[in-house]
Amino acid sequence: MPSQELVRSLTDEHVLRALMHHRRLTRAELAAEIGISKPTAGESVRRLADRGLVADTGERTTGGRGRGRVGSYYSLAPAVGVALATVIAPEGVVVECLDVYGDTVARAIRRINRPTHGSQAAAALTAAAAEALASAGQPARLAVVSAADPVDRATGRLVHLPDSPFLLGELDPVAVLAPQAGGPVIVDNDVNWAAHAERDAARDFAYLFLGEGLGCAVVSDGEVRRGHSGLTGEIAHVLTLGPGGRAVRFIEVFGELGLRRDGSTAIDVERLLGGDAATRAAIGQAVGGVVAAVVAFADPLEIVVGGSWGPALIDSIRAATARMPRRAAIRPARLTSEPVLAGVRAEALSRLRSAITAKD
Amino acid sequence: MPSQELVRSLTDEHVLRALMHHRRLTRAELAAEIGISKPTAGESVRRLADRGLVADTGERTTGGRGRGRVGSYYSLAPAVGVALATVIAPEGVVVECLDVYGDTVARAIRRINRPTHGSQAAAALTAAAAEALASAGQPARLAVVSAADPVDRATGRLVHLPDSPFLLGELDPVAVLAPQAGGPVIVDNDVNWAAHAERDAARDFAYLFLGEGLGCAVVSDGEVRRGHSGLTGEIAHVLTLGPGGRAVRFIEVFGELGLRRDGSTAIDVERLLGGDAATRAAIGQAVGGVVAAVVAFADPLEIVVGGSWGPALIDSIRAATARMPRRAAIRPARLTSEPVLAGVRAEALSRLRSAITAKD
DNA sequence: CCATTCTAGTCAGGGCCCTTGTCTAGAGAA
DNA sequence: TTCTCTAGACAAGGGCCCTGACTAGAATGG
Incomplete structure (x- = not known):
């Protein structure tokens, strides 16, 4: 039989x-x-x-x-247990225990004092997970993790790319959380999770994250696509329209405009938001070039703009793309409060339910 | 029960x-x-x-x-019937009847005299399909169609994009073939089908088609991704590094180098292949910019270069990308003879088998 | 040349899983 | 107290598959 x-x-x-x-x-x-x-x-x-x-x-x-x-x-x-929904940001870590109904049954937070030093983040992660699990009183079945850095798809480790801020430092979330997760540990970067949370809007869209760092998520046929090594959406080196009509790498535009923080690769958001009309137009042009590329390679129904300064400059971006031969609707992100956590939660819930029903 | x-x-x-x-x-x-x-x-x-x-x-x-x-x-x-594997190119149409074992049991060809006139192509298509089906003596169950123009994903119709050659003209392959297909008619452009045929190489790769027209296919998680409207890979308007370091749309690079055919948007391949070292380097630079974009938005394991002149300039492309912060292996296409038909055949066989096993 | 050997296909019996129909237990309504 | 109504248990039966035994029929080999 x-x-x-x-x-x-x-x-x-x-x-x-x-x-x-x-x-x-x-x-x-x-x-x-x-x-x-x-x-x-x-x-x-x-x-x-x-x-x-x-x-x-x-x-x-x-x-x-x-x-x-x-x-x-x-x-x-x-x-049946809970899933750990985890967000690791430079400010600190959040660990939530989600039950099978999607309710948060426990929550723990740890601040990080020295970012870019992985061991700090690892210690905070372990402590927060222990606290949350103790408070939940239920066994964990898996963990879903967001990290504010590029994530290697095969290993789950954070990777340092040139010209991109390395906020959290060397960290292996899989190794750190495996003892407490009670199952698989799924790691991806924050932008992809934020896009995950906006997924109900369309089956094909791009999420453009414009904050201290630059990122993009590509959702194709209803799924966030990560590419071979998980680095889809690392757009710092895309060639775009820079000042004077030159072809410049996207991240360099901000350097040329004097908008990068001293001694760092991060963008100075405050100065950027206080910039004059010409600066905003220049940034709009540069983002427009990136939009042209994402339109060509992802053909999104719409482009969702998030991050700390992206929505504020959406008019400049729209103006720059208005003259392009192919267009896509550009709109600000819908979820403004904790979009990353929302995406992580959704994935954690979905995987927890699958794990329970599929088991044996 | x-x-x-x-x-x-x-x-x-x-x-x-x-x-x-x-x-x-x-x-x-x-x-x-x-x-x-x-x-x-x-x-x-x-x-x-x-x-x-x-x-x-x-x-x-x-x-x-x-x-x-x-x-x-x-x-x-x-x-159980056969599947129609159909390729529509400016020179003519090919219709093959594939049985469930993947064997070609019938084949018909029709030349087209006046491309860019859709009704010519439609007539040729109908005639070739009728001939092939008569010769096969088995009922058709579905049709898979390649067209040498961008294809609208929702309708299957060919679409005319600015600055891109419109080789076949207004054509609705779904409407034309529906009476003979005996089932669904699946239409996509030739570049996507060629990529389909190279799919066993990797689950994440890009297929860069460099011929009279410019195209690209993105294969992500093992599937060809078409995007919302089916226009993924229409790269004519991607900003890249043009002569003099300016940001120029990809297709315009060829205009500035005098490599576009008179009165047409197509690239003059003969002249291009006869170009001097400086021209080849300039083209390599421009393609390199496109490669940077596809690396950012698709993160491919490798980039497969096909088309009539792409493989010939692969060294120039490699030289231009060697200095880029993120790289991907660049290799010429593996299938050189009829890659499009190979992809169409593979999909037709797979869908025919599914249709038979899933039926009722 | 005939008994032996070996395999394709059929038949009978049985187990598993679900269904329908009937029955019991037990609480509220009259 | 009796009636009504529902949750749950029990019994019988049907569908699908399996095992094991049996039949049919051809090649082998003494």
Whole structure:
């Protein structure tokens, strides 16, 4: 019987998924919801209870909907575990424990004093994860991590690219979190997660991040595309229209305009936002060249502009792109508060649910 | 029994797939190959024969492998049909009928006298398809079409972009072929299909097409990505490094070097290939800028260079990209003879097989 | 030349999973 | 107290597949 028990596992999967969305159901409600018979629903619940995935909540239907025999409510057991949603930024780290319903059941924060020194971030990460897990009281099943630096797709390590700020320093989030994650550790950079959170808008779009650093995420056919080594969207070296009509690398435009912080590769956002009309036009031109490239290579329905100064200069960008032969709608990012965390949460929830239903 | 017959359809699917790869098998061989019992294999064959998908070939095992009772060979019936693999180029159209084994069972060619006049191409297409289908003697199930112009993803129609040669003219391959295709008509441009054919090399790469026209295909996570409207890879307007260090649109570089054909937007390949060292270096610089952009937005493992003059200038391109902060391996295209047709054939075969196994 | 050997295909019996239909338990309504 | 209504359990049955035994029929080999 090679594929006979497949149908049984399918039934169990349906039951788990129904409980994820309705939190608690009686066996009769499960049968009606899924479209299976009551005996089948009962058997499935028994199996899942034996495996520790489902438990009788102790609640009874009495007092709810009229007469009839009382029913027992079942729900997912705490043993199904939580997912760690983690954001590592230069200011500090956030670790949240998400349960299977998407609720944040615990949260811990640690500040980092010396960024660009990986061991600081690693220590903060371990401590925050320990605190959050202790507070949640449930086992972790996996971790989804955002880091404010380019991430190597194969290893999950942060990589230092020339001319790009290296905010967090040498850090291997997979190695740091593996002991606490209880499963896979998925790492990607913050821009990609922010794009992930705006994914419902379109199946093909680009997210242009314009802040202290420069980044871009490409969403194609509904998924964030990372490329071979995970460096899709590292746009510092794209050739664009610089001052005087010269072809200049994108990041160098800001140097030539005197908008890079001294002794750093980061952009001085304050000075940039206080710039005059000519400066804003020059920046708009430069961004326009990048837009032309992303239009050519990603053909997005729209271009979402985020970051600390991108939305403020959106008119200059629109003006620069208005004359281009091919255009794409340019709009500011929709999510303004914690877009990165929103994307990380969404992925953590989706993966946690898959891990539970797919398991064995 | 909501999902009970799922396992039966799975069995049938396995049988069909086994027959696609082995062409003819006895029921006992099917059972051994798939890992099911002989009675189950026999039942499945009976069902599929009733549906007309499988037929006794009349061949018997006698004379082959020693003693024992003779077995009956079964194979897929001709009624499973063929896929139309179609290439539309300015010179003419090719229509091939591919059977489920990937063999070309019929082929028809029509020349086109007046390109850029869509009705000519449409007539040639209809005639070639009719000839090929008559010769094949099997019903068509779907068509996969390559066109040497940008293709609108939503409609399958050819689109005219500014500064890009419009070789075939207004043409709606879906409408033209629908009556003969017997199913869906999938249309994409030639560069994407050529990239499709090189897909086994890597899951993330870019295919740079440098010929009379300029194009690029982006393969990400193993699939050719088309973008929202299907115009991914239309690189004529990417800003790059032009003569004198100015930021120039890619296509304009060729105009400034005097390499565009008079009265047309096409590149004069002969003159280009006869150019001096300075010209080749200038072209290499310009292509290098495009490479920088594709590296930033697609992060390919390698960049495959094809087209009529691309491979010939690969050293100039490599020299221009050698100094770039981020690099990707650049290599000439592997498939040189009919890469487009190879990609179209591969997709047609894959879709034909899916259509047969998924049906009902 | 005939018994042996070996394989393709069929038949019978049984297990698994689900379904329908019936029955029991037990709470609210009359 | 009796009726009504629902959650859940139990029994019977059907679909699909498997194992094991059986039949048919050709080549081998003494």
